[in-house]
Amino acid sequence: MEEKKLDTKSILGFVLIAGLMIWMMYNNIDKEKKSMAEDAEKAKIEKVEKAKEAAVNKVMADTTKADSLRVKALQSSLGAFAYSASLPSAKENLTEVTNGLLTLKIANKGGYITEATVNGYEQFNKDSKKQVELIKQNNANLNLQINTQDNRILNTKDLYFEPTVTKEGENQVVTMRLKAGANQFLEYRYVLKPKEYMMDFAIRSQGLNSVVNTSKPLEMEWQLKSFRNEKSVSYENRYTDLVYEYEDGKDNSLSATSKLDEKSVEKVTYVAFKQHFFTSILLTDTPFKTAQLKSENLVHDEKIDTVYTKNFVARLPLEFKNGELSYNMNWYYGPSDYKTLNSYNKNLDEVMPLGWGIFGWINRYVFIPVYSVLSDFMPHGIAIIIFTILVRLVMSPVTYKSYLSQAKMKVLRPEIAELNEKYGKDPMKKQQETMKLYNKAGVNPMAGCLPAVMQIPVFYALFQFFPSYFDLRQKSFLWADDLSSYDSVLHLPFYIPFYGNHVSLFPILASVAIFFYMKMTTGDQAMSTPPQEGMPDMSKIMKIMIYVSPIMMLFFFNNYASGLSLYYFISNTITIGIMLVIKNYIVNEEKIHAQIQENKTKPQKQSKFQRKMQEMMEQAEAQKNAKQNKK
Structure with missing residues (x-):
């Protein structure tokens, strides 16, 4: 029994061992297959x-x-310069920088500013809310023409610069390098300062004396087609021009109305491509020896809306010193605003058309400061009205003297008429007796003209002030949505020559006021001025001017700034009121007549002018008598 049991156990053991061996062999085969598959995949x-x-x-x-x-x-x-073209930067990329006031984009190709936006100011089309862009859509370029040692002529506007943007304190610095080697380059350096329209700009070279022909200057060409940014094409174009400073502080400009104006100027320190209310200015510490300047009018038909107004070009030579370039300059992109431009102390206020001589002086030191104070705490329309009242009050003594002179001449008119009748055949004698009458009566016939002459500087200064004052731009008053442009109340389906295709209301009101003002003053003046023999009858001419002047103003001011028309409307209305007060409450013709009669009884001293005139008349009379005696 035990043997049988052992045999059974042995058999079971063998079976288990065989099964284990079979399982192990199976696993090994499977692993080999997997390994072979992995090797094949690998x-x-x-x-x-x-x-x-x-x-x-x-x-x-x-x-x-x-x-x-x-x-x-x-x-x-x-x-x-193939070295620069082979660098990774040789592609159409832009470098953008902004300081809040300006946003600039500088292109790798050419290294110059291809977009310049003045932030915070909109173009005339308020529906689009489009910011004022001085440079956009390839309307400007800066190019240096390079003459190489191997007789090539290259233009930097076609070559690629390598850009680098860094910070110097709060300043943003964009360096654009046109490379001829690792340490050989032409460099443009832009430094944009916080909250400034003016940026530093430098052009310099390093190690190019073996590459570039330095025996003659490089010609730099700055070109810009000025965008239309305002409501009226014709009005904006009238104030868009090229202004420059030369020969140690002198300033001048090219014609704003000519189709084409070109000029060669020496020792130029800045060139301004001025638009009506915005301007682009290039300034240099080292004066350009010569400058070729050009202004081309692009508005061929003012009846048609246009994109560009003028094409400006300035060709400026850059001279080498010791085989290298080194020019420190500035760019200004911003408002044509007197206060802003004047703050830089670089004579940039001359860019503004404020008038020459006394006219500019009045604007700079009287009108701009006074109006600035008023507009700081009241709307611009109200400020213009208060400003006009102040001007008319200051000028009221001149108005009084003018009217007083007319009243005196009117009182003497019957006596002058008698002299004309008595000495009608002897003009020289008539003139002598008339002068004697004026002298006895204490009346100066020129007194009525002098006040009018004194008002001319004020009139002209104001005529320059309103179109140039930046703060009026896009400021509304009553129906006028922009005091710096016309106040259209009706759009016409046709175009009237010299008038336009719209009706402005402020010029109509100003013309009506001028009509009544001239009706009062010109009528009295015509009555007080007796006709002279051999001379045209001024009374008839003045009567015609009463009607012609308002019509001329209506046509002339229809496209002008509504702020200017508002001024003339208020000014003439106030002047009419002052004249009525003077006529009805101050000047009494009966008292004037009595005073003249009293003056006749007093010995009168002749002025130098009167004495000289008397002597000239007596000499002429003596020569006339001598000729008659000879005959």
């Missing part, structure tokens, strides 16, 4: 990778060959 992947590597190597070889050919082609056309 071999397949390696084969694919090798194929990819071979393909990449082939592409790289082809690219290297193509790059080599490209570099050779660049070298044949650009010479040493």
Whole structure:
């Protein structure tokens, strides 16, 4: 029994061992199969990778060959500056910087500003809310024409610069380098300061004396087609011009109305491409020896809306010193605002058309300060009215003297008429007796003209002030949505020559006021001025002018700034009121007549002018009598 049991146990053990061996063999076979499959997959992947590597190597070889050919082609056309064209920066990229007031974009190609936006100011079309753009859509470029040592002529506007943006304190610095080698380059350096319209700009070179022909200056060309930014094309174009400073502080401008105006100027220190209310200015610490300036009018038909108003070009030579360039300059992109421009102390206020001589003096030191104070605490329309009242009150003594002179002449009119009748056949004697009458009566016939002459500087200064004052831009009053442009109340479906295709209300009101003012003053003046023999009857001419002047103003001011028309309307209305007060409450013709009669009884001293006139008349009378005696 025990043997049988042992045999049974042995058999079971063998079976278990055999099963275990079979299981182990099966596992080993499975692992070998998996291992073989993995090896096959790995071999397949390696084969694919090798194929990819071979393909990449082939592409790289082809690219290297193509790059080599490209570099050779660049070298044949650009010479040493092929180095710059082969750099990663040789592509159409823009570098954008902003300081809150300005947003600038500077292109790799050409290294110059391709977009300049004045933040916070909108174009005339308020529906689009489009910011004022001085540079956009390739309307401007800056180019240096380079003459190389190997007789090539290259233009920087076609070459690629390498950009670098850094910070110097709060200033943003954009450096654009046109490279001929690792340490050989032409550099533009822009420094944008916080909250400034003026930026520093420098042009310098390093190590280019072996590449560039330095025996003659590089010609820098700055060109800009000025965008239309205001409501009226004709009005904006009238105040868009090229202004420049030369010969140690002198200033001048090219014609704003000519189709084409060109000028060559020496020792130029700044050039301003001025639009009506915005301007682009290039200034230099080292005066340009000469400058070729050009202004081309692009508005061929004022009846048609246009994109551009003027095309400005300035060609300026950059001279080498010790084989290198080094120019420190400035760019200004911003408002044509007197206060802003004057704050830089660089004579930039001359960019503003405030008038020459006494006219500019009145604007700078009287009108601008006074109006600035008023507009600081009241709306601009009300400020214009208060400003007008102040001007008329200051000028009221002149108005009084003018009217008083007319009243005296009116009182003497019957006596002058008697002299005309008595000495009608002897003009010289008539003139002598008339002068004696004036002298006895204490009346100066020129007194009525002098007040009018004294008002001319004020009139002209105001005529320059309102179109130039930046703060009026897009400021509304009553129906006028922009005091710096016309106040259209009716759009016409047709165009009237010299008038336009709209009706402005402020010029109509101003014309009506001028009509009544001239009716009062010109009528009295015509009555007080007796006709002279051989001379046209001034009374008839003055009567015609009563009607012609308001019509002329209506046509002339229809496209002008509504702020200017508002001033003339208020001014003439106030003057009419002052004249009525003087006529009805101050000047009494009966008292004047009594005073004249009293003056006649008193011995009168002749002024130097009167004495000289008397002597001239007596000499003329003596010569006339001598000729008659000879006959």
